[in-house]
Amino acid sequence: MGRLRIVKGKIFEVVENDLHYYSEASITESASDVYAEQGGDGISHSGDPGTPPPSPTLSKCAVFFRPTKEWKGEFGFDWIRVGDSKMETDVAYNGIIGHYGDVYATKKEAKFTADPKKYNTILKDYSTFSVYKGTYYVPNMTLKVGEKATLDTIIHVGEKADKLHYAYNTDIFELTIIKKFTVAKGINYDESSLIIKCKKTFSSSETIRVIATKNKITEKVGEIKVLPNDKIKDINILMIPVKVVKMNATGAVKGNEKTIAVNAFNQAYFKANIFEKSTPIIADGFLFNLFFTTKDEKGNIVTDTSDWRSIHATLDKIFFEDKKNEAYREYYRVFMLPTSLGLNGIAEDVGNVKTVVAFANRNDSSTAHEILHAMGLYHTFDNSSPYTFKIYQTDNIMDYTHQTKNPKTKAWKSRFSTNKFQWKKINKDIK
Numbered sequence: 001m002g003r004l005r006i007v008k009g010k011i012f013e014v015v016e017n018d019l020h021y022y023s024e025a026s027i028t029e030s031a032s033d034v035y036a037e038q039g040g041d042g043i044s045h046s047g048d049p050g051t052p053p054p055s056p057t058l059s060k061c062a063v064f065f066r067p068t069k070e071w072k073g074e075f076g077f078d079w080i081r082v083g084d085s086k087m088e089t090d091v092a093y094n095g096i097i098g099h100y101g102d103v104y105a106t107k108k109e110a111k112f113t114a115d116p117k118k119y120n121t122i123l124k125d126y127s128t129f130s131v132y133k134g135t136y137y138v139p140n141m142t143l144k145v146g147e148k149a150t151l152d153t154i155i156h157v158g159e160k161a162d163k164l165h166y167a168y169n170t171d172i173f174e175l176t177i178i179k180k181f182t183v184a185k186g187i188n189y190d191e192s193s194l195i196i197k198c199k200k201t202f203s204s205s206e207t208i209r210v211i212a213t214k215n216k217i218t219e220k221v222g223e224i225k226v227l228p229n230d231k232i233k234d235i236n237i238l239m240i241p242v243k244v245v246k247m248n249a250t251g252a253v254k255g256n257e258k259t260i261a262v263n264a265f266n267q268a269y270f271k272a273n274i275f276e277k278s279t280p281i282i283a284d285g286f287l288f289n290l291f292f293t294t295k296d297e298k299g300n301i302v303t304d305t306s307d308w309r310s311i312h313a314t315l316d317k318i319f320f321e322d323k324k325n326e327a328y329r330e331y332y333r334v335f336m337l338p339t340s341l342g343l344n345g346i347a348e349d350v351g352n353v354k355t356v357v358a359f360a361n362r363n364d365s366s367t368a369h370e371i372l373h374a375m376g377l378y379h380t381f382d383n384s385s386p387y388t389f390k391i392y393q394t395d396n397i398m399d400y401t402h403q404t405k406n407p408k409t410k411a412w413k414s415r416f417s418t419n420k421f422q423w424k425k426i427n428k429d430i431k
């Protein structure tokens with residue numbers, strides 16, 4: 001219980017438990033005389049003041065946007081996942097963000113601990129506003145000029161609005177409404193209901209909003225933030241087949257790996273130019289054969305994993321012995337090996353390197369994964385990542401979910417998405 005008393009111009013506010021003040025804008029306090037604070041256990045001007053309760057909203061509805069189940073990362077879409085989409089892998093972030101102990105996440109004995117504080121930190125990376133039933137975390141989208149994004153809409157309805165409409169810059173975007181909002185009381189899921197096309201480049205963030213009208217009062221009930229797309233960077237990638245003389249075999253491009261890489265870089269506003277060397281480099285001789293001296297239990301020659309740094313240096317050394325290849329010094333170089341081991345591929349390091357190795361049994365998403373390591377991204381389940389996610393729970397390219405199967409279809413799951421915190425890391429123009 002609390003009470004507010006006004007006595008001769010003085011205001012006394014007394015509560016028995018905690019008292020919180022939250023403002024949607026700033027809080028200003030000033031006194032002409034003394035400004036005094038007293039705390040029984042001291043005064044803290046830091047720490048986490050907690051999340052403000054949602055302010056009352058008029059419209060009892062909210063509209064959320066999700067990629068469709070067909071999305072393979074053709075455009076960037078990053079949101080606080082709550083597990084409400086139709087996508088194959090979509091686990092709520094609350095509970096899968098935390099940290100691992102000393103044992104690395106890929107090991108069976110690894111121990112993951114969810115961390116609510118870390119979850120609260122990631123929430124702060126998104127714009128918010130108050131909406132029916134709570135706080136709305138605005139998704140971040142990247143969409144290049146000329147590209148289209150098809151989205152699902154989820155409409156939560158407590159009380160029907162008089163009208164729902166989209167508000168956006170019509171010079172920049174063209175919206176095609178495939179299906180009008182379903183507004184039955186409860187939760188309505190409209191699949192592939194909206195297509196957003198970007199017609200023009202723009203240099204500061206744009207929003208696409210859903211506005212509800214109720215009793216002639218308008219209120220925002222849904223939003224997507226589209227990041228500026230006027231600075232697309234080129235990224236040059238050279239796929240280099242490696243012939244291992246000792247095995248009489250040559251590495252080659254695999255399945256959809258080029259498309260998955262183009263999509264992955266698209267999400268962070270890069271244009272990936274992927275080239276392929278038509279003639280293989282020949283890996284032979286004493287130095288290189290050092291890597292192919294190990295045999296598996298069936299007697300097949302496999303790669304010796306004892307010194308990874310040296311394999312990158314060795315491949316680069318062979319490659320640059322041909323002076324014509326100097327032109328590729330600034331390219332990301334993907335050395336495609338014909339060998340297979342437990343590994344898909346390996347980057348020379350995390351960040352500031354250009355060379356990656358791709359093994360024969362790699363997944364279609366491995367090449368993009370390795371180049372992203374070379375550009376500075378850690379595994380999403382690594383404690384060095386800005387946010388550490390529980391392994392196998394996301395479709396992020398930097399997760400290992402492709403090593404798990406869909407329990408219904410028994411097919412291997414795919415990974416293709418990236419988050420804004422990763423876009424920012426590899427592209428300094430993304431804020």
Ligand SMILES: [Zn+2]
Pocket residue numbers: 369373379
């Ligand atoms: Zn990796």
